[in-house]
Amino acid sequence: xxxxxxxxxxxxxxxxxxxxxxxxxxxxxxxxxxxxxxxxxxxxxxxxxxxxxxxxxxxxxxxxxxxxxxxxxxxxxxxxxxxxxxxxxxxxxxxxxxxxxxxxxxxxxxxxxxxxxxxxxxxxxxxxxxxxxxxxxxxxxxxxxxxxxxxxxxxxxxxxxxxxxxxxxxxxxxxxx
Numbered sequence: 001x002x003x004x005x006x007x008x009x010x011x012x013x014x015x016x017x018x019x020x021x022x023x024x025x026x027x028x029x030x031x032x033x034x035x036x037x038x039x040x041x042x043x044x045x046x047x048x049x050x051x052x053x054x055x056x057x058x059x060x061x062x063x064x065x066x067x068x069x070x071x072x073x074x075x076x077x078x079x080x081x082x083x084x085x086x087x088x089x090x091x092x093x094x095x096x097x098x099x100x101x102x103x104x105x106x107x108x109x110x111x112x113x114x115x116x117x118x119x120x121x122x123x124x125x126x127x128x129x130x131x132x133x134x135x136x137x138x139x140x141x142x143x144x145x146x147x148x149x150x151x152x153x154x155x156x157x158x159x160x161x162x163x164x165x166x167x168x169x170x171x172x173x174x175x176x177x
Contacts, residue, residue: 007049007053007054011053012052012054012055014057016044016057016061017058018058018061020045034047036048039057041067041068042057042065043059044060045057055069057069061084062088062092062095064099065095065098065099071104073101073103074104074107075096075100075104075105076106077096077106077107077108078109080092081108082110082111082122082123083121083122084123086120086123092133097134102170103169105167106169107143107165107166108165108166108167109163109165110124110130111161111163111164112125112126112162112163113160113161113162114159117158118158130166138170140166140167140168141167141168141169142165142166144164145162145164145165146164146165147161148161148163149161
């Protein structure tokens with residue numbers, strides 16, 4: 001799992017999850033001992049490795065802010081934007097922008113499929129929508145598109161399911177810096 005590869009290379013990894021079972025399974029699968037504590041400022045339970053370098057907040061992503069987690073030099077979003085309600089996409093983009101340092105690199109995975117066949121989540125996000133959410137403050141570079149169709153998506157009635165990865169970097173002098 002990529003999170004542990006980052007951890008193994010000495011990085012601190014911070015995540016937010018809304019499903020407690022997923023947090024517990026993560027630590028169990030990775031065989032990482034953890035402690036928990038309530039973080040009032042985030043209205044969340046923090047699960048953290050004994051060395052504090054893996055921290056997963058169990059709570060609402062929109063309760064997270066810089067006073068709780070600081071800012072980041074790198075963000076990897078593989079499942080957040082596509083999971084939030086579509087009407088919260090701009091709120092999400094504003095939050096992500098606020099969490100970035102001036103030279104942050106942000107990998108964003110989006111999903112493309114026929115929305116008439118599956119209502120989501122995960123929600124489909126077009127490249128145009130990503131540009132509308134982030135283009136004013138970000139440079140957006142398409143990195144790759146992968147066929148991600150599995151039996152699970154086929155059970156939803158889909159015959160195509162792509163994951164697209166974009167690299168977003170702040171535009172120098174833009175409002176997010």
